Amino acid sequence: MGRWEPNTRQRLAKAALELYSERGYEQTTVAEIARRAGLTERTFFRHYADKREVLFDGSGELRDLFVAGVSQAPGSAAPIDAMAAGLDAAAGPFTDRRTFARQRQAVIGANAELRERELIKLASLSAAVAETLRGRGVPEPAASLTAEAGMAVFRIGFERWIADGEERTLAELMRDSLHELRTVIGADRSAREGAGSPSSPG
Amino acid sequence: MGRWEPNTRQRLAKAALELYSERGYEQTTVAEIARRAGLTERTFFRHYADKREVLFDGSGELRDLFVAGVSQAPGSAAPIDAMAAGLDAAAGPFTDRRTFARQRQAVIGANAELRERELIKLASLSAAVAETLRGRGVPEPAASLTAEAGMAVFRIGFERWIADGEERTLAELMRDSLHELRTVIGADRSAREGAGSPSSPG
Numbered sequence: 053m054g055r056w057e058p059n060t061r062q063r064l065a066k067a068a069l070e071l072y073s074e075r076g077y078e079q080t081t082v083a084e085i086a087r088r089a090g091l092t093e094r095t096f097f098r099h100y101a102d103k104r105e106v107l108f109d110g111s112g113e114l115r116d117l118f119v120a121g122v123s124q125a126p127g128s129a130a131p132i133d134a135m136a137a138g139l140d141a142a143a144g145p146f147t148d149r150r151t152f153a154r155q156r157q158a159v160i161g162a163n164a165e166l167r168e169r170e171l172i173k174l175a176s177l178s179a180a181v182a183e184t185l186r187g188r189g190v191p192e193p194a195a196s197l198t199a200e201a202g203m204a205v206f207r208i209g210f211e212r213w214i215a216d217g218e219e220r221t222l223a224e225l226m227r228d229s230l231h232e233l234r235t236v237i238g239a240d241r242s243a244r245e246g247a248g249s250p251s252s253p254g
Numbered sequence: 255m256g257r258w259e260p261n262t263r264q265r266l267a268k269a270a271l272e273l274y275s276e277r278g279y280e281q282t283t284v285a286e287i288a289r290r291a292g293l294t295e296r297t298f299f300r301h302y303a304d305k306r307e308v309l310f311d312g313s314g315e316l317r318d319l320f321v322a323g324v325s326q327a328p329g330s331a332a333p334i335d336a337m338a339a340g341l342d343a344a345a346g347p348f349t350d351r352r353t354f355a356r357q358r359q360a361v362i363g364a365n366a367e368l369r370e371r372e373l374i375k376l377a378s379l380s381a382a383v384a385e386t387l388r389g390r391g392v393p394e395p396a397a398s399l400t401a402e403a404g405m406a407v408f409r410i411g412f413e414r415w416i417a418d419g420e421e422r423t424l425a426e427l428m429r430d431s432l433h434e435l436r437t438v439i440g441a442d443r444s445a446r447e448g449a450g451s452p453s454s455p456g
Contacts, residue, residue, distance in 0.1 A: 131438050171373040172366075193410050197435045200406030208395050208402065233399045236333050237439045 061099050061109075063089045068106040069152065072159040077166065107156060107166065110145070111173045115180050118142040122184045131190045135202040136230055138181060142206065143223040146213075154214045178203045205229045263301050263311075265291045270308040271354065274361040279368065309358060309368065312347070313375045317382050320344040324386045333392045337404040338432055340383060344408065345425040348415075356416045380405045407431045
């Protein structure tokens with residue numbers, strides 16, 4: 053105790069996730085997490101407000117990366133391309149964490165309170181991205197719609213990334229999901245154009 | 255008590271929303287809601303599980319209308335057009351309820367627990383729409399992406415609809431938001447085409 057441990061935070065997070073996976077989130081206490089990590093409860097509370105926060109530790113970093121990616125896109129980039137740059141930037145820290153992300157999502161999926169918390173975090177991420185887009189001069193409702201479309205791509209790309217056997221990177225799957233979204237959103241227009249072309253060649 | 259009142263449910267909902275608006279959601283008790291409606295607490299609990307449920311009474315109807323709209327779209331309709339039919343169907347019951355919707359949203363916006371509840375309801379609506387699209391033969395991830403895009407259009411169309419001074423209908427604003435989403439999602443493609451055309455006429 054008192055000695056500075058460079059990886060204390062990660063050790064606590066790893067121990068917490070192991071215990072949540074083994075015996076369930078509700079059944080795990082902070083004392084048990086600290087014991088598993090070879091640390092004290094007091095050390096736990098120096099790093100996390102409660103046992104829930106261990107699971108949402110990365111939210112601030114994710115938001116900062118996403119927002120930085122959007123705001124650093126070239127000024128000439130269309131809103132959707134600025135958003136795509138944000139998705140690319142946000143994908144970075146996940147690269148080596150697929151197993152951790154899978155376990156985390158399983159724990160969250162099994163608990164209503166954690167699912168609500170996750171939705172709140174995503175909603176506030178969406179709000180931050182919309183604000184960044186407005187800062188780039190994108191008017192409403194385009195800014196909010198672009199941000200929400202980005203969240204849909206993020207969420208669904210993430211779900212695909214943690215699926216069993218999936219080997220593509222999160223960045224690839226998000227780009228693929230964005231492409232797919234463009235296809236479905238543009239679908240009726242191209243269908244109409246396709247349907248109309250034989251009878252109206254001009 | 256005991257006498258059948260055709261509009262008991264609405265009277266209770268109206269009284270609840272008045273009290274939540276006047277003195278705050280947390281500060282209002284079921285006893286006060288019943289008293290304001292000229293009914294008993296027992297009657298309240300015959301209609302609503304708790305004071306929160308009064309605010310989410312319409313969620314089931316909304317989901318049913320949305321899902322019916324999607325599933326009844328012509329078989330030839332593109333996923334996004336089936337979704338647009340769902341949005342149109344879902345807008346129906348809101349027509350005469352703009353004032354109620356405004357008050358309700360103000361109450362929900364002021365309370366973290368209610369905001370979480372609202373997000374959960376929208377997430378389950380999105381899941382129901384995605385399932386309906388899969389039932390129409392739309393594969394993943396297109397089904398989930400289309401459903402999420404629909405939720406973005408619903409949420410943002412709704413926000414615009416309850417804004418001060420807004421007079422367009424919810425259906426109009428959702429169609430407009432869908433059009434806007436198509437514009438932003440397709441933006442870079444048309445931008446690239448536009449940029450490329452002078453130098454590459456072929």
